[in-house]
Amino acid sequence: xxxxxxxxxxxPLVTDYFAAPTDAVAATVVHQEAGPSVLARGSxxxxxDTVRLPAVEPFVMLGRVAEALCxxxxxxxxxxxxxxxxxxxxxxxxxxxxxxxxxxxxxxAAAPDRLVAVARTWAAASGAxxxxxxxxxxxxxxxxxxxxxxxxxRHGLYCWARLAPLGPAVPGSPAGGRVRTSRPx
Numbered sequence: 758x759x760x761x762x763x764x765x766x767x768x769p770l771v772t773d774y775f776a777a778p779t780d781a782v783a784a785t786v787v788h789q790e791a792g793p794s795v796l797a798r799g800s801x802x803x804x805x806d807t808v809r810l811p812a813v814e815p816f817v818m819l820g821r822v823a824e825a826l827c828x829x830x831x832x833x834x835x836x837x838x839x840x841x842x843x844x845x846x847x848x849x850x851x852x853x854x855x856x857x858x859x860x861x862x863x864x865x866a867a868a869p870d871r872l873v874a875v876a877r878t879w880a881a882a883s884g885a886x887x888x889x890x891x892x893x894x895x896x897x898x899x900x901x902x903x904x905x906x907x908x909x910x911r912h913g914l915y916c917w918a919r920l921a922p923l924g925p926a927v928p929g930s931p932a933g934g935r936v937r938t939s940r941p942x
Contacts, residue, residue: 769920769921770814770918770919770920770921771792771809771918771919771920771921772809772810772813772814772815772916772917772918773792773793773794773807773808773809773810773916773917773918774807774808774809774810774813774815774856774900774903774914774915774916774917775792775793775805775806775807775808775903775914775915775916775917776805776806776903776906776907776910776912776913776914776915777793777805777912777913777915778910778911778912778913779913780844780855780913783844783845783853783855783913783915784844784845784853786804786805786853786917787844787845787846787851787852787853787917788851792807792851792917792919793805793807793915793917794807794809806903806906806907806912807903808899808900808902808903810896810899810900813893813896813900814916814918815841815854815856815916815918816835816840816841816854819840819841819856819860819916820834820835820840820841821879821883822860822875822876822879822897823835823840823857823859823860823863825875825878825879826860826863826864826867826871826872826875827859827860827863834857834859834860837857837858837859837860838857839855839856839857839858839913840855840856840857840860841854841855841856841916842854842855844915849920850918850919850920851917851918851919852917852918852919853915853916853917853918854915854916854918855913855914855915855916856913856914856915856916858913860914861904861907861908861913861914862904862908864897864900864901864903864904864905864914865901865904865905865907865908867901869898869901872894872897872898872900872901873894873897873898875897876890876891876893876894876896876897877890877894879893880893
């Protein structure tokens with residue numbers, strides 16, 4: 758089991774962002790132990806184009822990213838009807854939630870250097886250290902790539918999230934800021 762640490766060192770949430778054609782298809786991964794990285798029978802390849810981001814949660818953190826990237830107030834971007842809207846999941850998780858179309862389009866259109874600048878600005882405003890800004894930058898560049906690939910095939914972006922067990926990071930896990938991607942064949 759992977760344990761992710763957020764930028765402050767806590768380990769509350771595992772988050773995988775993925776592309777899917779509809780809410781109904783996205784919901785099919787809610788109870789998969791591997792989330793959207795679940796492997797297809799026969800091919801051994803992931804069913805969904807997925808990026809595991811180290812604790813980049815889809816509500817407040819992505820709201821702050823949307824604020825910086827879209828140049829609109831936080832209250833406005835988080836009021837978008839698809840910002841963090843529950844697609845499926847139980848009270849205790851896991852959950853599948855939406856990423857707003859506006860943010861997905863902005864991520865897809867942004868050049869990697871723009872995403873790095875947004876990450877550094879956001880981290881500086883929140884008082885995070887430079888290593889946290891670098892981890893966030895790598896995460897946003899990976900998320901931007903996923904958004905671009907999703908846009909090319911007219912898919913939406915989603916986040917599969919579950920609570921992570923507390924305790925030390927598992928060796929080889931994405932804790933510490935490593936971003937993992939998996940793509941279908």
